[in-house]
Amino acid sequence: MGERQTRLEVLRYLREREERSAYGWALSTEVQPRLQHSVQAAAAQGLAELADREMRAELSAHEGRPVLWAARLSPQGHDVLAYLQASPAPAPRSAPPEAGEQIVELRPSQMDALRVYVNLLPGLCVPPADGLVERVRTAHFDRPNNRWRMALTHEQIETVAYAFYLRAHSGSAAEANQFTREYGITYRPEVAVAPARMGA
Template sequence: MSRQTRLEVLLLIREQQEKSPHGWALSTEFQPAPQRSVVTAAGQGLIELADRETRAELSAYEGRPVRWAARLSAQGHDVLTYLQASPAPAPRSAAPVADEQVVELRPSQMDALRVYTTLAPTLRVPPADGLAERVRNAYFDRPNNRWRLALTAPQMDTVAYAFYLRAITGSVAEANRFAREYGVTYRVDPTSGRHEVVRLHSPKAHR
């Protein structure tokens, strides 16, 4: 079964579950071909098939024989949740708008940034609006081993903050590289003791 077919079956099962008063998708609602795909997905642990006792209860409820019934397993549910949270990467040809800048991040920098955006609900200094979506949609330039994404100035500031957190808890390389290449860093003002974003120089140009 192809990946696309597997996802289509999971979506179909979820749709039938949501319509059903008992939370099961029934055999009577599927054509033979999708039924075979359901069985295959069940073999992969993504769908749970009802046992004999449950089928008997469903048959009594429906007033007709139920040969099989299915519902998403915990893993099947999570696959669809992950699918919806993972839009397709932006195409390489996508150009930044007037107030955006194209940024290229090394894999270690992208890893640190992903941790930061994932923690957004629990942070006191959350990411700028739209940053999490930009991170999800980033394009991986495989030949150059860089993640490319277009960012606004406020998003650049919170990227610098993410790398500041990384520097305090582990590696300073990500913050130093971002400051060197894009002229943005986050630090403590030694005179006031306040945290601030500092722009060191004009960022380098990218194609």
């Protein structure tokens, strides 16, 4: 199990113990020594809290026996679990595209630019194509190839090109140029002609 997964399992364990505890603390008698080490590592990252001497004395009084060690989630630890629960699971890499879709692979800088665009909602005059926001949220990161993978419709792909068009006009054209080379799509706005003013 990786370090990140181990950390999340420890946070889940602490939350479970807190919910069962009358005082909101996981006590040393309830946490195996090997897990105590992982809890202390989580505390070093600000994700858990260890009871100080005064709190241990208070818990000892409640328990009627010495409490030598106790821990609970920090507010940040609670929020990590809440964020994890609210986040959709990434799309599996093996999921084939449905009819009318194709796999699009974006470099990290391209994905960053696309996320900036979708996060502008609801203030956009040209909003993303239907379903694109969810595809961005559930994109799969292909670590060996350093690419974000999504199955997108043609309309969604055109929206991606529009995001890179905005990026090109506000900083870097690299993302748009890469996308054009790889997918042959470039966003080009229609030339707008303003109506004549009254009395002109």
